[in-house]
Amino acid sequence: MLEKLESWFRDNGWTAFPFQREVWTAYLNGESGLVHSATGSGKTLAAWLGPLAEWIAENSEGRGEGKAPPLRVLWITPMRALAGDTALSMQRAVEGLGLPWTVGLRTGDTSSSERAKQDRKLPSALVTTPESLSLILSRADAREKLSDLRLVVVDEWHELLGNKRGVQAELCLARLRKWNPALRTWGLSATLGNLQEAMDRLVPRHEVALRHSREGGNPWVPASAGTTNDLRRIVKGVSDKKVIMDTLIPTDIDRFPWAGHLGLAMLGEVIEAIEGARSTLVFTNVRSSAELWYQGLLEAKPEWAGILGLHHGSLDADVRRYVEQGLKEGRMKAVVATSSLDLGVDFSPVDQVLQIGSAKGVARLLQRAGRSGHAPGQASRVTCVPSHALEFVEAAAARRAAMAGRIESRVPVDRPLDLLTQHLVTIAVGEGFEEAEMRSEVMSSAAYRDLTDAEWQWALDFVTRGGEALRAYPDYHKVELGEDGRYRVSQPAIAKRHRMSIGTIVSEASVNVQYMRGKRLGSVEESFIAHLAPGDAFIFAGHVLEFIRMEEMTAYVRPAKPGSATVPRWDGGRCPLSNEVSQSIRELLELHIDHREDEPEMRAISRLLKLQHSWSRIPRRHEMLVEQTETREGHHIFFYPFEGRSVHVGISALFAYRLARIRKASFSLGFTDYGFELVSRERFELLPLLKGGLVSTENLLEDMIASLNAAELSKRQFREIARVAGLVFQGYPGQPKTNRQVQATSGLIWEVFARWDPKNPLLGQAEREVLERQLEFTRLADGLKRIETSPILIRQTHKPTPFAFPIMVSRFREKLTSEKLVDRVKKMQLEFDKAAPPEADFADGDATGTVIPAKAGIQLKLLP
Incomplete structure (x- = not known):
């Protein structure tokens, strides 16, 4: 059965990997599973060729007529750019094997004419997104059109696993398995730490056991393929792909910025690296940095116009497609990009990847490294380009964790009720549902396996009557129970609005950016445009633009003269330091203390580390350093847990709250991935406070909720939940509601729930999402427990x-413009440099301090 596949591989000069053959055979045996293999190692062909081999066998036995079969394969992808490239790869295989199969795309970018064509007849294989699949399921004829489906592939499963889009995929799969009990499901992933959990969410163990007992085997499997009682497996593919990870180190490291992410300190080195390669991807973590680096490179090398590209999610789709095609054809010398090019697109010509700033996570760095050498047998290369001194430590820490195989896990989302209500309306818009069957179907997904009676009844009441608080409003009576016992949406207007709102991706209202003469450049957030006055200049899409006016959610602009300009702000751009990188940073600092580190990055910033040790201390991996100092601003307390920015946001608020309970005080807070500061007018004596429970985990949840004004944070988070649950409609195409209107509506509903329905589960969900998603409460609790049981070094x-410097800069960032911040950082660093002694004069202990051993209460010791 596999001979034709092997022959096609030989004709192309390839040899199939053992893991690819394993997946083909497992598929033909009726199995499902998860493929975990390095980027560019052939996962797509591993999942795709099995169903083609199955059809070839059936056709050779006369079971087919040599015509294109109806829809057999659904390929779910997290990104539209990835969808297009995947479809091309699948089409090449179909043509190479000489098969009549058709391959189609169904995403938000699909034209209306193509959608209409698919509505008449779906292709043999359809590449789509979770949102588009939900839209398909909202059609009354979905069961009939999907009746021949045999395989669902979920590509880049790790990108969906940790968010509601993954849960949306789980609910869709539960429906497809109900219609097609022998359906097989395969997930593809390259960088994931919790493989077993990832497979359990994609292919629930209890559902597979039920399917096997119900069907007694797979009716589509040829008798010669054999049978198996184990219908799930994890297939580990290429894991020894060579990845080269290094760091650009400037010659004048002593003048390198100690803090900040806005400058182009390494511009010259980056240009030299780009010139030394045929093609380069320059990754940044946020779109504003991508705009700055693109502009900086183009100003320094104007001759690169036309061969230097910019790619991020806010640019117009035509611009993105042009850049992607230029990369594939080798026309682009370099492209500055964000995560919009992280996944899956086949860029074989790319020689190297540059990561501007810290990647913050091991998986993200490996994923981006895989964009180069994106083919079996080729080495991938990523070079880190620190934007400030301590990011040299982060670069070394990420490499250390990667080499040790410490890759981040993705924590799945459990029982989001906003998405459950959306899904119930989606199915009711389509063929409708019967209550008991629907509940059983929902609970067959791993995400809702523990759904309670109360939660189910609330969800059903919510979609039919608006719940306790909204039952007087007919607009929220979306689903009706018919005489046949099935729940359906009968009003066309409700069905239309719902289809336009399907999905879980919620962002701030965006504004189109367009030239006065008509060319559209992309979109920015409404809140950014709201701060511009006519005549203000800003950088977007690689151009310096002058804002003219705002009209019907469109910002009209014209080219501006080069000079001072601001950069658009996009929410959701911060990447918190992962636990794996945090751990490696603490390990590297301890190795430095013991003079055992051998990373070039650590040697590069040895002067800064010596200065830190001279003025204060460098903590070992199981210690926490606390510094107290006084400036004209007031009294500063700096804490260095090295737990990541998200955790530090929560802990800083917690400590400020606990200190203010002891003595009334106001604090200014600053935080980075390395630590945080509390600034007050009055000095606090830390020793009794630390011994008295400042870092205690006792009453942690209650203190956290009180310290962060959880009601206000939950109210903000509720906006997203209200949108997903269908409580807020964002408007029709061309007539979107403004961000202010959406916020006002969701805020009003929150007030109604809080007053008249305080036990509404959506309010509790908002609070949980604030704690877990915004503050990483579980990680915060673990970090605080580590601190509580570790020695604490107090230094005056x-x-x-130097460790305090970036934290202070992060606080200034909220008050100063980009230009003023850069000037302030340079001035501060110059003052530090003047105060530092010659390197030969560095000595330990230019401060006084105390050690509080683990479990405070043991006799204290003075630091030498």
Whole structure:
């Protein structure tokens, strides 16, 4: 059965990997599973060729007529750019094997004419997104059109696993398995730490056991293929793909910025690296940095116009497609991009990847490294380009974790009720549902396996009557129970609005950016445009633009003269430091103390580390350093847990709350991935406070909720939940509601729930999402437990130390413009440099301090 596949591989000069053959055979035996293999190692062909081999066998036995079969394969992808490239790869295989199969695309970018064609007849294989699949399921004829489906492939499963889009995929799969009990499901992933959990969410163990007992085997499997009682497996593919990870180190490291992400300190080195390669991807973590680097490179090398590209999610689709095609054809010398090019697109010509700033996570760095050498047998290369001194440590830490195989896990989302209500309306818009069957179907997914009676009844009441608080409003009576016992949406207007709102991707209202003469450039957030006055200049889509006016959610612009300009702000751009990288940073600092580190990045910033040790201390991996100092701003307390920015946001608020309970005080807070500071007018004596429970985990949840004004945070988070649950409609195409209108509506509903329905589950969900998603409460609790049981080093310093410098800058960032911030950082660093002694004069202990051993209460010791 596999001979034709092997022959096609030989004709192309390829040899199939053992893991690819394993997946083909497992598919033909009726199995489902998860493929975990390095980027560019052939996962697509591993999942795709099995169903083609199955059809070839059936056709050779006369069971087919040599015509294109109806829809057999659904390929779910997290990104539209990835969808297009995947479809091309699948089409090449079909043509190479000489098969009549058709391959189609169904995403938000699909034209109306193509959609109409698919509505008449779906292709043999359809590449789509979770949102588009939900739309398909909202059609009354969905069961009939999907009746021949045999395989669902979920590509880049790790990108969906940790968010509601993954849960949306789980609910869709539960429906497809109900219609097609022998359906097989395969997930593809390259960078994932919790493989077993990932497979359990994609292919629930209890559902597979039920299917096997119900069907007694797979009716589509040829008798010669054999049978198996184990219908799930994890297939580990190429894991030894060579990845080269290094760091650009400038010659004048002593003048390198100690903090900040806005400058182009390494511009010259980046240009030299780009010139030394045929093609380069320059990754940044946020779109604003991508705009700055693109502009900086183009100003320094104007001759690169036309061969230097910019790619991020806010640019117009035509611009993105042009850049993607230029990469594939080798026309682009370099492309500055964000995560919009992280996944799956086959860029064989790319020689190297540059990561501007820290990647913050091991998986993200490996994923981006895989964009180069994106073919079996080729080495991938990523070079880190630190934007400030301590990011040299982060680069070394990420490489250390990667080499040790410590890759981040993705924590799945459990029982989001907003998405459950959306899904119930989706199915009711389509063929409708019967209550008991629907509940059983929903609970067959791993995400809702523990759904309670109360939660189910609330969800059903919510979609039929609006719940306790909204039952007087007919607009929220979306689903009706018919005489046949099935729940359906009968009003066309409700069905239309719902189809336009399907999905879980919620962002701030965006504004089109368009030239006065008509060319559209992309979109920015409404809140950014709201701060511009006519005549203001800003950088977007690689151009310096002058804002003219705002009209019907469109910002009209014209080219501006080069000079001072601001950069658009996009929400959701911050990447918190992962636990794996945090752990490696603490390990590297301890190795430095013991003079055992051998990373070039650590040697590069040895002067800064020596200065830190001279003025204060460098903590070992199981210690926490606390510094106190006084400046003209007031009294500063700096804490260095090295747990990541998200955790530090929560802990800083917690400590400020606990200190204010002891003595009334106001604090200014600053935080980075390395630590945080509390600034107050009055000095606090830390020793009794630390011994008295400042870092205690006792009453942690209650204190966290009180310290962060959880009601206000939950109210903000509720906006997203209200949108997903269908409580807020964002408007029709061309007539979107403004961000202010959406916020006002969701805020009003929150107030109604809080007053008249305080036990509404959506309010509780908002609070949980604030704690887990925004503050990483579980990680925060673990970090605080580590601190509570670790020695604490207290240092009284004569001025802020190098470790304190970035934290202070992060606080200034909220008050100063980009240009003023850069000037302030340079001035501060110059003052630090003047205060530092010659390197030969560095000595330990230019401060006084105390050690509080683990479990405070043991006798204290003075630091030498």
